[in-house]
Amino acid sequence: MILKGNRAKGILVLDSTPIYSGILQGGMYDECFTTEEILGEIAHIRGLQETVSTRLGSGILKVGSASSDSTRRIIELVGKLGEGKLSKADLSILALTLDLKENGFEPTLVSDDFSIQNLAKSLSLSYLSYTSKGIKRGIVWILYCPACGRTVDRVHSKECEICGSTLKRRPKNRASSDYLSEKL
DSSP, rough: EETTTTESSEEEEEEEHHHHHHHHHHOOSSSSOOOOOHHHHHHTTTTTHHHHHHHHHTTTTEOOOOHHHHHHHHHHHHOOOOOOOOOOOHHHHHHHHHHHHHTTOOOEOOOOOOHHHHHHTTTTTEEEEOOOOOOSEEEEEEETTTTOOOOETTTTTOOOOOTTOOOEEEEEEEOOOHHHHHOO
């Protein structure tokens, strides 16, 4: 994304936080995309629907949908990185950003969600945080048992198969996106 004065040139792909935090009211962008799933997450916020409708009507905000191939790739990456807490909405904006990039655009994903940023970084997708600092390095997560010390490969396991304790998550390594790309 290119900053020119106080305006962003390029395509922004918006998660829910920047939308309900006011990014659509500022007019500091040329074109924004989001997904039906994200709009569903913010549908209950009173007063925001008028702004969203106005931006949709003007063509500044567009609703896109991701290909099944990109969605599948994101889901596979979630497992490889150990990111187990993503909603359908989170998957949808990551996959949409990937589709836009693979179709020759230069999208920037705007999200304060560290898991989304971690996945974007590992895919070499441009991302910005809207209300927080954001991540600096990519992380590959592992699950482990705090009682017996066993590590677990399955991302969606909740209990240790050996002792029954609740599993916890820790970084396997803190890595640059180059390292992540090589390992994936």
